[in-house]
Amino acid sequence: MPLALLALTISAFAIGTTEFVIVGLIPTIASDLQVTLPSAGLLVSLYALSVAIGAPLLTALTGRMPRKTLLAALMALFTVGNLVAWRSPGYESLIVARILTGLAHGVFFSVGSVIATTLVPKDKAASAIATMFSGMTVAFVAGIPLGTFIGQHFGWRATFLVVALFGLVALVGSLIFMPRRIAQMEPAPLARQLRVLTQPRLLLVYAMTAVGYGGSLIAFTYMAPLLEQIAGFTPAQISLVLVGYGVSVAFGNVWGGKLADRAGPVKALKRIFLLLALVLLALTFTVHFAGLAVLTMLAWGAVAFGNVPGLQVYVVKQARHFAPEAADIASGFNIAAFNLGVAGGSSLGGLIVERIGLAHTPWIAAAVTLGAFALTAWSGALDQRDGLPARTAEAAEPAY
Secondary structure: OHHHHHHHHHHHHHHHHHHHHHHHHHHHHHHHHHHOOOHHHHHHHHHHHHHHHHHHHHHHHOOOOOHHHHHHHHHHHHHHHHHHHOOOOOHHHHHHHHHHHHHHHHHHHHHHHHHHOOOOHHHHHHHHHHHHHHHHHHHHHHHHHHHHHHHHHHOOHHHHHHHHHHHHHHHHHHHHOOOOOOOOOOOHHHHHHHHHOHHHHHHHHHHHHHHHHHHHHHHOOHHHHHHHHOOOOOHHHHHHHHHHHHHHHHHHHHHHHHHHHHHHHHHHHHHHHHHHHHHHHHHHHOOHHHHHHHHHHHHHHHHOEEEHHHHHHHHHHHHHHHHHHHHHHHHHHHHHHHHHHHHHHHHHHHHHHOOOOOOHHHHHHHHHHHHHHHHHHHHHHHHHHOOOOOOOOOOOOOOO
């Protein structure tokens, strides 16, 4: 593996950890800062919103900047954002820190996968992208549980200090090992990017992504409070459950990709969204029993992100048919849709916790996820009407 690619992978690991480690720390942060659970959950929403809005805008604005310089600047911003979180005296400064790191996140994944393909021979491009995004998988398996453990035992600020150190390692690695000259395409003007949003069939895929992830995030954001306040787990036990959840996520990504290849993206997505809705509905009842709650969490992890490969393949397929001049841009907007779903789902989860109670988040999450199933079925029916093939051999990077 080129050392520059390893630096990208470490960057992806650090960014993936900082995005979702907050989920395991919500009870700790809420208690320490004396804010409500919904207020602590807003830290997830604002991060995702800054990714969704910042990615297309900043990617367009920095299109002419040398890639090595841009990558170093992004990891510097990411590191500073986590250091601000580490030193945050209160809730407001923590919000600023989350917005800063979210801006770095959005642009990094927009340009990182392109940079990765320039570091290896052309026939290894897909493997390079997969290697970089494996950092996100490792974040779920190890980074998020470890960050939760550190936050519970040494204070939540310590978690962000450790993540900042990983960001610093990635920054130094990029400065030392990244080639000085990296080929880059002529940047697409922002107006051309926004024209993608005039294609109804692409908007339908974005809606599938946003609603699908938004549904899951209603409950995922409040996973730790569910396990602690209803299932009766201790903070240390929650860290162990998160390890199992992360392993299931890694398995689910592989399984979901194979299913999309074998059955086609629409059929795969319909199955995964339906399974996800059933698991979330089951959690409404099993969360009251510790053993059953663990089994349900493992099942949840296996389907929670299994739709990532199918959604990315599907948006590229649709873009090449309905907007062939902007397939790469269309894929980037799917990342924005994912984060809009995260922001909307976590915000809705906060309202549910505040208005009707924590225990209601799983079944409402299931109902919203069924909406994603319906949108997918509708899109598939339109494909059949238009005579589009059900399968595609195209591949795409994950939509984190």
